[in-house]
Amino acid sequence: MRMEFCEKLQELRRARSLTQEELARALYVSRTAVSKWESGRGYPSIDSLKELSRFFGVSIDELVCPDEIIVAAEAEQRELAGRFRARICSALDVLLVVLLFIPVFGNGADSPAAVALFDLTGISPWLKAVFAALVCATVLEGALGLIAARLDKPTWSRRLLAAGMALSIASVAAFIASRQPYAGIVCFALLVTKGFFVVQGKHGT
Incomplete structure (x- = not known):
């Protein structure tokens, strides 16, 4: 045998x-x-x-045996697809850096024009620090995710992907709760896009 x-x-x-x-x-x-x-x-x-x-x-x-070769090929295809999804999600997190520079934040009733996060003065300093910390942490997580994918570290990639999803959820909640709808919409759009790729991975497509 x-x-x-x-x-x-x-x-x-x-x-x-x-x-x-x-x-x-x-x-x-x-x-x-x-x-x-x-x-x-x-x-x-x-x-x-x-x-x-x-x-x-x-x-x-x-x-x-031939059957095992087929299994190996299918496993490799799933692995490559998983790496691609991880890279996409990490790249989306890195793109969140635009929130530091584009005018999507309301600056209070006295200043109706939207401003970038760096120019935000109409909120308390600690809340601005929370916004900056969430954005920077998400961007850093995305950069580390790209590095993990490059180094072929699937365990790191999975953990960083989970961290990125948690940070995105926290960002959406923070921006919406503090009445920053435009920033919240940007984060929500990224969260939905990442969620789509994660669900695809769960279903093995």
Whole structure:
């Protein structure tokens, strides 16, 4: 009976007297990835399968059966789609920096013209500081999310995405509660757009 991929990988690694950490370094992947492959909780990407084939000197057909190749390809497609969605959401958060410079804030009854956040004087200093902190934290989270996606850190990306959603919700609530509708609408539009991508990811599309 043919061994499954996870069993075959364990056998090949142990035949070389390698630890999971050593194999991970040789393949330029994380030890967690190797652990998932060997426990059957995940499949390597097609590129990783090619690297495994070269490293152990066996054909891909010897490593995986056709059904497992299909599963691996589907997993890779989902991973790539997830990275794309994470990048889009992070980029949207970075775009929130425009709130620091464009005139979308009401400056009180004595000044009907809208102003940028930096020029806002018609509210208390602490409230202005809260607005600035929310915007800057969201922009920073977005920048870190782009870096995490670039470095292929899916766990970081998921955590930063969750943080970005929480910051967006807090921003919408803060702007609406303080009667800053234009800024609230901008944040709400970004929140809805990010929510769309998150829901897409949950449904695996």
